[in-house]
């Protein structure tokens with residue numbers, strides 16, 4: 001099959017399987033697949049292995065040999081992912097951890113950044129942390145060996161607080177807390 005890509009941007013354009021022509025299987029030409037279109041910037045790599053057509057194009061990238069010549073396609077590396085956990089209990093079992101709404105109780109929030117294979121990202125990453133209610137011990141942090149911690153202090157309003165942790169190039173994460181009426 002053939003992999004069609006843009007010679008300048010190195011973006012993948014599409015794939016095409018062989019066609020049956022006069023009793024023989026052969027690779028089609030660009031003019032046969034895109035008749036009348038300008039494909040002057042496009043180039044083609046022929047590959048033996050069949051790519052799973054179910055994989056969306058934007059999850060694939062060109063694969064190169066050591067000379068920088070395209071030889072096929074491969075999956076793009078997945079971005080690192082942020083994970084958040086807390087020591088605050090979920091006493092009513094609704095999946096949302098709780099903090100008393102007394103404007104002084106705190107929840108410790110543990111942040112981890114892992115790569116696509118599940119290992120902590122050792123490189124130091126800047127984090128942006130935000131909350132929709134209560135207050136945070138820090139809004140900017142850097143990971144150490146893929147980890148960081150921050151504290152959320154409740155407010156006196158009995159609301160939910162959505163804590164979000166973001167880092168450029170990583171999949172962000174959020175965790176929703178409940179500020180519970182005192183004595184409830």
Ligand SMILES: [Ca+2]
Pocket residue numbers: 089090091092093094095096097098178
């Ligand atoms: Ca809960």
